[in-house]
Amino acid sequence: MYKVMLVDDESWVRVGLKNTIDWPSHGFELIGDYENGRDAWEAIERSKPDLIISDISMPFMDGLELAGAVASQYPYIKMIMLTGFDQFEYAQQAIRLKVSDFILKPITASEIRQLLDKVRLEMDEELKRHEDRSRLQSQLNQSLPLLKERFLERMVVLGLGKPEIQERFAFFGLPALVPGYVILVADIDDFGEREHRENGYWDEHDAEFLRFAAYNIFEEVAKRENVLLFRTREQRIVALLSGREEASALYEDAFQIGEEVRHHVEKFLKFTVTIGVGRISTSLEQLPYAYRSALAALDYRFLFGKNRVLGILDMEGNPSSPPPNSDWSRKLAASVKTASIQDAYRLIEEEVAGLKASLIPIEACFLHIQKAVLSLMNTIQELSLLDRNPALHPQTLMDVYRFKTLDEIEGWLKQIVHSAMETIADNRDHFTSSQMSRAVEYIETNYANEKMSLQELCRHVLMSTSYFSLVFKQHTGETFVEYLTGVRIAKAKELLCHTSLKFYEIARKVGYGDPNYFSILFKKRTGRTSKEYREMHTKESSR
Numbered sequence: 001m002y003k004v005m006l007v008d009d010e011s012w013v014r015v016g017l018k019n020t021i022d023w024p025s026h027g028f029e030l031i032g033d034y035e036n037g038r039d040a041w042e043a044i045e046r047s048k049p050d051l052i053i054s055d056i057s058m059p060f061m062d063g064l065e066l067a068g069a070v071a072s073q074y075p076y077i078k079m080i081m082l083t084g085f086d087q088f089e090y091a092q093q094a095i096r097l098k099v100s101d102f103i104l105k106p107i108t109a110s111e112i113r114q115l116l117d118k119v120r121l122e123m124d125e126e127l128k129r130h131e132d133r134s135r136l137q138s139q140l141n142q143s144l145p146l147l148k149e150r151f152l153e154r155m156v157v158l159g160l161g162k163p164e165i166q167e168r169f170a171f172f173g174l175p176a177l178v179p180g181y182v183i184l185v186a187d188i189d190d191f192g193e194r195e196h197r198e199n200g201y202w203d204e205h206d207a208e209f210l211r212f213a214a215y216n217i218f219e220e221v222a223k224r225e226n227v228l229l230f231r232t233r234e235q236r237i238v239a240l241l242s243g244r245e246e247a248s249a250l251y252e253d254a255f256q257i258g259e260e261v262r263h264h265v266e267k268f269l270k271f272t273v274t275i276g277v278g279r280i281s282t283s284l285e286q287l288p289y290a291y292r293s294a295l296a297a298l299d300y301r302f303l304f305g306k307n308r309v310l311g312i313l314d315m316e317g318n319p320s321s322p323p324p325n326s327d328w329s330r331k332l333a334a335s336v337k338t339a340s341i342q343d344a345y346r347l348i349e350e351e352v353a354g355l356k357a358s359l360i361p362i363e364a365c366f367l368h369i370q371k372a373v374l375s376l377m378n379t380i381q382e383l384s385l386l387d388r389n390p391a392l393h394p395q396t397l398m399d400v401y402r403f404k405t406l407d408e409i410e411g412w413l414k415q416i417v418h419s420a421m422e423t424i425a426d427n428r429d430h431f432t433s434s435q436m437s438r439a440v441e442y443i444e445t446n447y448a449n450e451k452m453s454l455q456e457l458c459r460h461v462l463m464s465t466s467y468f469s470l471v472f473k474q475h476t477g478e479t480f481v482e483y484l485t486g487v488r489i490a491k492a493k494e495l496l497c498h499t500s501l502k503f504y505e506i507a508r509k510v511g512y513g514d515p516n517y518f519s520i521l522f523k524k525r526t527g528r529t530s531k532e533y534r535e536m537h538t539k540e541s542s543r
Helices: 011-020 037-047 063-073 088-096 109-131 133-157 162-172 192-196 204-221 247-269 284-299 312-316 328-337 341-358 362-382 396-402 406-446 454-461 465-476 480-498 503-509 515-526 530-542
Strands: 002-007 028-034 051-055 078-083 101-104 181-190 227-231 237-242 272-277 309-311
Touching: 002 011, 002 037, 002 109, 011 028, 011 109, 028 037, 037 051, 037 063, 051 063, 063 078, 078 109, 101 109, 133 162, 133 227, 133 237, 133 284, 162 284, 181 204, 181 247, 181 284, 204 227, 204 237, 204 247, 237 247, 237 284, 247 272, 247 309, 272 284, 284 309, 284 312, 309 312, 328 341, 328 362, 328 406, 341 362, 341 406, 362 396, 362 406, 396 406, 406 454, 406 465, 406 480, 454 465, 454 480, 465 480, 480 503, 480 515, 480 530, 503 515, 503 530, 515 530
Parallel strands: 002 028, 002 051, 051 078, 078 101, 272 309
Antiparallel strands: 181 237, 181 272, 227 237
């Protein structure tokens, strides 16, 4: 018997349906009635009915909201909607929410009985389908390839006992494996130019198609009795080789398969893969050891670049060494401060080359790069510019893990350095312009001070005299003395033209205690004596 629930804010509707319908005769047990969607939802979570008959218009939570919640959390529960509004929009929304039926009020008891019988038949058929063993077996068979992949992945990642491995091999019809074992892990580097087409369409379906094509190539190359092939949830391809008494023969097979796959993918699919070859294990229980060593070999792509077959044994004879330049971060930050872009690029290139040669562990390499980025962030923060540089933020420290090779890291670091230098240069230009404006304002306000000096002005704007002299001339086109003299001469011209002051009085007002010295400066700047300049202005004014 199926469980049914009534939801309607009109009590006469609920009472009428409860009392006029013989629910058990139609195959239903009425487990409750509720006056709004909110109360009904709480009851649904507790009792999980099979069918809900609900009005649309209700307080707190209407019928469509309730239907949406049910469809999201309990999609197997059927819903019948009642409404007094004959609106197409309601019907459309009900269909989208997969409501079983949508009927208009008022509804008769006969109509409800017919509807219950119809819904019960549908539910009986669904139950029968779910109980059909042949259907379940068909579904299982469809799932077997994925189940097999998940089993093989669990076997090499987590490790399983020999009895469970043998049982699962028999279930999936896999051939028995013969010791020893070696694992190859193939990872797609990128999809080449496809991902960077201008105005091109590229989505995950394209990527999945190409991954499948690469897997097919691997299948063709590794078509031999003792090779198991599967894909992991990280979209890597794993090959398990076995059945060679000689370790050298097993490695030879592994590298041959790896090189053929790498070559064919590049040639026919026009993108690249990198393949890691791990250490040999002598038992199935030790496969996680072989798998981890293959992943470790794949990690060396970071040092040696993409499109390679990398064997972990090739790396064992090279002891790890510390980063070649422990003072690198400080030097890089200093070059950024001084805007030495070529020096910064050279430091990055030399450090990347040193990291490649050192063969340090990948995590240590990442930490070394992050230390340099943190140093750059501190440099920008000291200048209070961190919020103005989008390329440097706390997440930048984690961005390093996005890259698969040191060459990519090199390009990324150069972009960060270039952005940091632009931020510092923009701020320096803004600051310098502001300081020069302050300096000009100070000169034009205090020009009458005979004792005004370069040192006094530099104290006012908080700059060194040598740097001030350099940027002041760049800003104004004149030295401090030339600019001050120009301001004083201009003020003297105004006084000569608009007052009757004597020249020596004017000299004092514009900052010159020695009238004779000022007279010489005035004639040198204007080409006339003060008397000639005043007379010329008087004549021009009288015209």
